[in-house]
Amino acid sequence: MTCRSIFAFMSSCLKILLLLPILSLTLWACKQVDKRTNATDAEKSKEEALRIAQADTLNLTDVEWLDSIDRSLGKLKAKKSVDIIWRFKNVGNKPLIIDNATASCGCTVPEKPEKPIAPGEQGIIKATFNGSGEGSIRKEVHVIGNLKPNREITLSFSGQIDKK
Numbered sequence: 001m002t003c004r005s006i007f008a009f010m011s012s013c014l015k016i017l018l019l020l021p022i023l024s025l026t027l028w029a030c031k032q033v034d035k036r037t038n039a040t041d042a043e044k045s046k047e048e049a050l051r052i053a054q055a056d057t058l059n060l061t062d063v064e065w066l067d068s069i070d071r072s073l074g075k076l077k078a079k080k081s082v083d084i085i086w087r088f089k090n091v092g093n094k095p096l097i098i099d100n101a102t103a104s105c106g107c108t109v110p111e112k113p114e115k116p117i118a119p120g121e122q123g124i125i126k127a128t129f130n131g132s133g134e135g136s137i138r139k140e141v142h143v144i145g146n147l148k149p150n151r152e153i154t155l156s157f158s159g160q161i162d163k164k
Contacts (some may be wrong), residue, residue: 011115045100061092061146073159080131085124090117097146101125104140107132125155133161
């Protein structure tokens with residue numbers, strides 16, 4: 001081997017050694033950005049619905065809740081599903097549009113009206129709780145729409161799950 005070929009080989013190795021840390025640092029930085037921006041689908045959906053509702057302040061409407069927004073279900077049987085219904089009436093002068101309904105955990109699945117609720121009409125928000133957990137429970141359903149005054153309301157239910 002000549003000095004020139006040894007020098008060329010060492011030069012190539014040095015370039016690779018210098019580029020490896022830079023490449024590694026770049027890949028690591030990309031992962032960190034992904035971690036910060038990787039919100040769950042439910043969070044993204046809730047944020048988008050809230051953004052839309054806040055942008056449309058001219059079409060807000062009043063809602064009267066016909067049932068308590070904080071419901072006590074008393075004693076519940078473990079692993080037995082239960083449906084919770086909150087009835088409401090659109091007492092405003094604009095159609096009520098529920099953009100989104102999300103739950104505080106995966107054990108509760110909310111359902112919202114798919115069509116607008118006309119002024120004077122009634123509707124429901126339904127949640128199905130799967131009966132998981134033990135002891136005292138408290139779950140929330142977050143509803144976003146063109147509601148006065150806050151565009152978002154939190155409905156909740158609580159109960160005591162028997163171990164039997």
